[in-house]
Amino acid sequence: MEEPSIVLETQKINAWFGKDQVLFDVSAHIPKNRVTAIMGPSGCGKTTFVRTLNGLHLMTPGARSSGTVLLEGTDTSTMDIVDVRKHIGMVFQRPNPFPTMTVYENVLAGYRLTGQRLAREKADQIVETTLNKVGLWTEVQTKLFKAGTSLSGGQQQRLCIARTIAMEPAVVLFDEPTSALDPKSTAIIEELLSDLKSEYSILFVTHGLQQAARISDYVAFFMLGELVEFGETKRVFVGPQDKRTEDYLSGKYG
Amino acid sequence: MAVQPSRSDRRELVRERAFTAAGLTAAVALVTTIVLFLVQLFITSRASRAAFGIPFLWRSEWNPVTEQFGALPMIIGTLITGFGALLISTPFALGIAIFLADYAGKKAAEPVKYLIGLLGGLPSVIFGLWGLFVLVPIVSRFEVWFGKLVGSEALVASGTTGVGLLAAILLLAIMILPFSASLILESLLVVPMELKEGALALGATKWDTIQNVELPYVRRSMVGALVLSLGRALGETMAVTMVIGNGMRLPHSLFDPANTLASAIANQFLEATSPVYIASLIQLALILFVIAIVINIAARVILRRGVQQ
Incomplete structure (x- = not known):
């Protein structure tokens, strides 16, 4: 496998909630068109890490961060935060389709929210292709104009993936997107990732080792706010270089 | 062999029964009071219904000398002042609530919320005095x-x-x-964080999020809040009595002295001498009672649907 290029580079990211520092000098190179799993025990800072990438971390009262994020070489702090978020999409832990919008409107929510008007044909086309990409088109074709929240949990989460990729981001952050879903819905979303990575670069936060092994090409292992180990998934699982990674993989931490 | 309840269990049981009984009594007493209240209003207003019947509702003459009474001017006055007040205050209430919920930091929002609560708890006679000495002269000059x-x-x-x-x-x-500002604020504060973050993560600005996610989400509870505020306005007595001018004719312009149902009663009860006069004022109270109940039930229904959604 040839070395992928780098889509996202972080340099010495630190993050705080009030006086508590939760991330310490995290520097990482996220490969393009690959699935990178962010794993580690609860409270290790993996969610905070991805939230610093699209600036959501700072929405929490009292939160601060420092360091540099380069998106395809551009320092994101020089970009408008709105543009950063259009390029770095995010799917959340629990499905959060907008309850006052239909399935159709949910797919296009990013356009509507940012005030971009689409011609009817263009809109229809985006909805169909995007829902196809997340394998939802045949399932919801007849329910396009029902509330997004009327779908099942797994379908709702795929709808949220659809509304994220409808904006054509370069990177998609997944923050434990299957933790609220049943095994079957989880499997569907895991399968989806291998299709999606041809177009998008994916960061996938998970606390499940099995899941990280199944889905990812690369893993970043976090502990107590530090990036302990980063590398190709096979290499890290077979021969971890850091003692802490080895202990975690052998089940010494929860 | 049956297990004997321990002494503390038995004491707990007795306490629980006593509490249930006391609570039930209080609840029954409350409902009875309201029902008796309605019955009382109904009985004491009988003379008015005997004299004017149902047309009392749309008769516009109110003349204590000839003993001709009709509620239309007061019903109109009540509706105009109530809806007028709602129309004027709603944009401000919405602005205040949105500002406090989404723009002001916690440090700024808390004292303002406290002040709003304080203002809401101010006795209405104080508002009335302020209205009489400050607002009325301004209105006069404007007029x-x-x-x-x-x-x-x-x-x-x-x-x-x-x-x-x-x-x-x-x-x-x-x-x-x-x-209304604090009711709308309460509903804005329960918009799930994950919905706001979902919108922000798509590149929406704060205002985009408020407009397209938060306001649609609280639409129903906002309507409920406004209806409750309307109920307040319709029933407000003291302050209105002090500035509305006790006019008993149908108002022709916004500058005319008028009366609401509540202010008519407050203005005239002491001077009402004949039985039909008194009965007619009580009939006004009955009408106000019914309007208030209908408005409140409507608000509750809307609010409950809002929660279920």
Whole structure:
């Protein structure tokens, strides 16, 4: 496998909630068109890490961060935060389709929210292709104009993936997107990732080792706010270089 | 062998039964009081219904000398002041609530919320005094100015008082503002964080999020809040009585002195001497009672649907 290029580079990211520092000098190179799993025990800072990438971390009262994020070489702090978020999409832990919008409107929510008007044909086309990409088109074709929240949990989460990729981001952050879903819905979303990575670069936060092994090409292992180990998934699982990674993989931490 | 309840279990049981009984008694007493209240209003207003019947609702004459009474001017006055106040205060209430929920930091929002609560708890007679000494003179000056503008000598002449519908509407708008602002604020605060973050993560600005996610989400509870505020405005007595001018004829303009159902009762009860006069005032109270109940039930229904959604 040839070395992928780098889509996202972080340099010495630190993050705080009030006086508590939760991330310490995290520097990482996220490969393009690959699935990178962010794993580690609860409270290790993996969610905070991805939230610093699209600036959501700072929405929490009292939160601060420092360091540099380069998106395809551009320092994101020089970009408008709105543009950063259009390029770095995010799917959340629990499905959060907008309850006052239909399935159709949910797919296009990013356009509507940012005030971009689409011609009817263009809109229809985006909805169909995007829902196809997340394998939802045949399932919801007849329910396009029902509330997004009327779908099942797994379908709702795929709808949220659809509304994220409808904006054509370069990177998609997944923050434990299957933790609220049943095994079957989880499997569907895991399968989806291998299709999606041809177009998008994916960061996938998970606390499940099995899941990280199944889905990812690369893993970043976090502990107590530090990036302990980063590398190709096979290499890290077979021969971890850091003692802490080895202990975690052998089940010494929860 | 049956297990014997321990002594503390038995004591707990007795306490629980006593508490249930006391609670039930209180609840029954409350409901009974309201029912008796309605019955009482109904009985004491009988003379009015005997004299005028149902047409009392749309008769517009109110003359204690000839003992001819009709509720239409007061019903109109109540609706105009209530809806007028709601119309004026709602944009401000919405602005305050959105600002406190999404823009002001916690440090700024807390004291303002406290002040709003304080303002809402202020006795209405104080609002009435302020209305009489500050608001009414302003309205009076505006009325004279407006009268000159449209060339109406009648307005210029009556403008020397300033009391009337407009003063009542403005005063009510100010009085219900803290109430509706805090109700709307409560509903905005329960919009799930994950929905706001979902919108922000798609590149929406704060204002985009408020407009397209938060406001649609709270639409129903907002309507409920406004209906509750309307209920307040319709029933407000003291402050309105002080600035509305006790006019018993159908108002022809916003500057006319008028009466609401509540202010008519407050203004005239002491001077009501004949049985039909008294009964007619109580009949007004009955009408107000029914309006208030209908409004409150409507608000609850809307609010409950809002929660279920």
